[in-house]
Amino acid sequence: MEHEVAYRFKATQSRPVKRRRVLPGGLQTSWATRKRAYDELWPAQRNRIQTALDHVNHETVDGVSHFAFQAQDVRRSGKVPVALVITGSSITSWTSFLGSLSDRLTSSRANLVVSLRSGESPNLKTLLRVLIAKASAGGDSGNEDETLLHHNTGRLLNYDLQLLEDLLRERATENVVIAFEESETFDGALLSDTINLISSWVDRIPFMIIFSVATTLENLQHRISRGSLRHTEGRTFSIAPASEVLELALDIAVRGDSIPLWVGCSVSNMIMARQKDYFQCTDLLIDSLQYAYMSHFYANPLSIFLLEDLQYAAVPRDHFEALRNLGSFRRHVESILEIENGADVVRALLESDERLFQYARDGVSRARALVKGLVAAVHLLHTLRSHVPRLDHITLSSLYIRGLAGELNLSPPVRELLLSIKMVPSNVLPRLLEEVLRHSSNNSDLALVELQQRLKTLTSCRTAPLRSHHDTHGETIRTTIVAQKVELSKQKSRISEDDSAYSEIVDQFHDYLERHFMRTFLRPENIFMHEIVIYDLKSPHRDVFMPRPRFAIERALSLPHDYLDCSCCHPTAGGSNLENTLSASQPATSILYQLYMESGPLINVADLWLAFDAVVGGTNNQEAAVMTQFQRALAELRYLGMIRPSRRKADHVTKVSWKGL
Structure with a gap:
């Protein structure tokens, strides 16, 4: 066989068919139902997250697209239009932004977007070769591998921009957008030479340049020569940092009326910590959430109770025994025994599968409502803290992790907010009331609406903001000398009737929020059937996303x-x-x-x-x-x-x- 180029092996026998378990038994009998539940619930959740992420940089994409459509006015003056996009430290934000921008511009064949990296463009000749090759790949003509290309007037080298001009004339292209990815990694002299060359062709080829700036604009300007900068005219744009995009993705994944499953505090903490320690990527976050859904539906037989149309006949008998062995079920049964006639209820749950089925469905619905209220309260806490001045910023993900760990009730973030609310002026309180009403499950809460009306009536005829009696601005320091010793004491000044009425409104709003947080910030492990609506197993995620x-x-x-x-x-x-x-x-x-x-x-x-x-x-x-x-x-x-x-x-x-x- 040494003299042969290749040898084709023909098996004498066919490969034996892999044996499969046709009739699964035990808890695996519900596999088909759980697979159907996963196929129904996760795609809807993924579409919600992806739709929200597509609109993160919507304004920036609109601005750059509008600038590209008006770039002809800049080129008439002999200058190169340049869009400076401030991306920050994460390249993932730039990747998603460039994808959205390319889809917007290339929806019409009159626009062409070419992305260049420093690794494939070490010098000007190679940069031009890559530029022409990528531009040719977008059409039907051109061969990227040829070193010489034929032209109707002669033979041109593959880095001659005349080739690109002829190609664009055939396609009637109006804009050629060159996007420099990670512009700090390009050599400054190369960028200067590229701008000078493009400026000499801008009257024949409709060039436009986009620079991704991860540091500062001053750093980019210092790396490009002054002569090259005179040939440019640009505008500055900014995109959302990757950290904000991740916070938005997590918020969409855990908050809403149609959330079927929540990721627990341990898994969420591991996912967000990995994002901070390594690199921030929304695709990895979505993959982690999808793996959590897969692990829950594929490995937990009781996940079938998350189906809305689940019938009693579709639940195998082994699953009811598994329900009776849940830790939350046992604790719930012990609490029922303490009430009157509780023994009869417990006996019915232990002996009747049909009674247990309906009781479990109701328990899952209550558990989802309680977790949903907890997540909504976490979001309300984060929103209120952002509106109250002089409070430290705490990310939504950290509050969510602490909330599902049961650590937010009477925690320092809650106490700081409640103490600060007592001292907010009347020009800040209306926004807080609006946020609470917007987050409330019952938007027509009579107590909040009454407070809002009283505050509006009280502040309608005043220009200066009102302050409550808790505000330190109404305190004075009194100095007293007794037996050659100086004693300092605080004394509150008298407040007006309007301030007194405003203080009463503030106290009532404070008490309302305190009761609301006490009621919603529960410990998830104390919720009946929390094992079905919350997934919190770290070992599968650790083995898959942090392998050894x-x-x-x-x-x-x-x-x-x-x-x-x-x-x-x-x-x-x-x-x-x-x-x-x-x-x-x-x-x-x-x-x-x-x-x-x-x-x-x-x-x-x-x-x-x-x-x-x-x-x-x-x-x-x-x-x-x-x-x-x-x-x-x-x-x-x-x-x-x-x-x-x-x-x-x-x-x-x-x-x-x-x-x-």
Whole structure:
């Protein structure tokens, strides 16, 4: 076969069909129903999040698009139109923005958007070549791989802008938008030469430049020559930081009337901490939420109770036994026994599946209502803190995590807000009342509406803001000398009738908020059926989104039975001693790895072969097959980076890694 270019292998027998369990039993009998629930609930949730993210930079996209459509006026003056987009430190914001802008501009074939990176444009000639190649790839003509392209007047090099001019004339292109991604990574001289060259072609090719600025505009201006800056005329735009986009995505994912499942405090904390420690990306956040939904519906049989149209006949009997073993169900039953006639209710729930079904459906509905109220209260707390002056900013995600952990009731953020509300002037309180009414489940709350009307009547004829008696501006310091000692005391000045009436309104609003937070900031683990509406298992997320490949490889090689689950690889297969883990039935790479772990930093290959042959064994006729296994296992260890050839001795290999280090 050495003389043949390729060899086609034809199997003599067909591959056996993989056996599948056709009739699942036990708790897995509801798999089809849970799969249907996931297919119905998660796509709707993902569409809600994606729709909100598409409108994050809507104003910036509109501004840049409008600037591009009016760029012809700038080009008539002989200058290059430049859009300076301040992106911040995260490149993910720029990627989503550029995608939305490209969709907006390229909806008409009169616009062409080309994105350039510093890695593919080290010099001006290469930059022009990449620019022309990408512009040609957007149409039907042109070949990116040719070094010389034919032209009707002669032969042109593939970095000649005359090629681009001819191409755009055929397509009737009105704008050629060149987007420099991460402009700080481009060489300043290259940017200056590019601007100078583009300015000389701007009367023939409708160029427009977009710079993504991660630092400051002054830094970009210092890197470009003054002569090049004279050829440009630009406008500044800004896009939403990645941190704000992540907060918005999490808010959309947990707040709303149609939220079927909430992510618990442990998983949410791990997701947001990973975003802060590594990189901020909305796609990774959406993937994490999707994996939470998959883990809940695929692994939790009781997730079928999240279906709105679930019928009693569709629930297997084993699921009712699982319901009765829930921790929240047991605590709820114990609380029922303390009330009158509670024993009859408990007996019915333990003996009748049909009664338990309806009771569980009602419990899930109440649990969803309570968690929904908790999340709404968290959002209200965050909104009110943003409207009250002199309060530290706390992110919505951190408040949400603390809320689902049951740590917000009488917590410092709540106490600070309630104390600050007592001292807010009358020009701030109306906004707080409007926010509370907007977040209230019953927008016609009579108590709040009455307070709003009283405040409006009280402040209608006043220009100066009213202050409550809790405000420190109404206090004076009184100094008294007694027995040659100075005593300082605070004394409140007398307040007017309007201030007194305003103080009464403030006190009533304070008491209303305090009762509202006390009622809504519950501990989720005390909610009946919280295991169905809240997913809070960290281990699946940690294994998937923070994998440990080295640990997994070392465990697979040292304990192959844990992965293969076969009797031949069991530690006792090689003998009666439990410590004897070497066996000829184990994979060759696993055997060689265990011998490798017992060796020193410099390993003699001949000694390693003798030890391997002693474990694997075999007759003289099988020595060639055993040598083949040994060589393949040695090559695999080298591929994994565990050994390398020794420079000191040709027949030795160097040990590179140690287990657990």
